[in-house]
Amino acid sequence: xxxxxxxxxxxxxxxxxxxxxxxxxxxxxxxxxxxxxxxxxxxxxxxxxxxxxxxxxxxxxxxxxxxxxxxxxxxxxxxxxxx
Numbered sequence: 448x449x450x451x452x453x454x455x456x457x458x459x460x461x462x463x464x465x466x467x468x469x470x471x472x473x474x475x476x477x478x479x480x481x482x483x484x485x486x487x488x489x490x491x492x493x494x495x496x497x498x499x500x501x502x503x504x505x506x507x508x509x510x511x512x513x514x515x516x517x518x519x520x521x522x523x524x525x526x527x528x529x530x
Contacts, residue, residue, distance in 0.1 A: 469493065471500035475509040486510075487518050494525060501526050 474489035490513075493501055504510065505528055513519045 469498055469500060470496055471498045475507060478511075478513050479509045481512055483513060483516060486513055487516075487522075490522060494522065502528070504528060 470489045470493035474486045474493055476486075477483075477489060478486035490501075490504075504523060504526060510519070
């Protein structure tokens with residue numbers, strides 16, 4: 448079960464009771480902020496961790512700012528999702 452907390456910048460987030468936030472969620476958070484480098488760093492970490500949330504990569508609206516970046520297409524390809 449998660450609990451609501453506030454990030455250092457004041458944005459709300461949900462973290463597990465142990466304080467863990469999945470790499471995919473961090474990637475989506477940074478994408479939504481427009482911080483592409485951080486977003487791809489965390490999404491690649493999620494890929495290395497084989498995070499199942501990556502299956503929603505093509506439909507997650509929080510990742511819209513990344514879709515025009517060639518690294519996004521490459522990540523989709525590595526995951527094995529249809530283009």
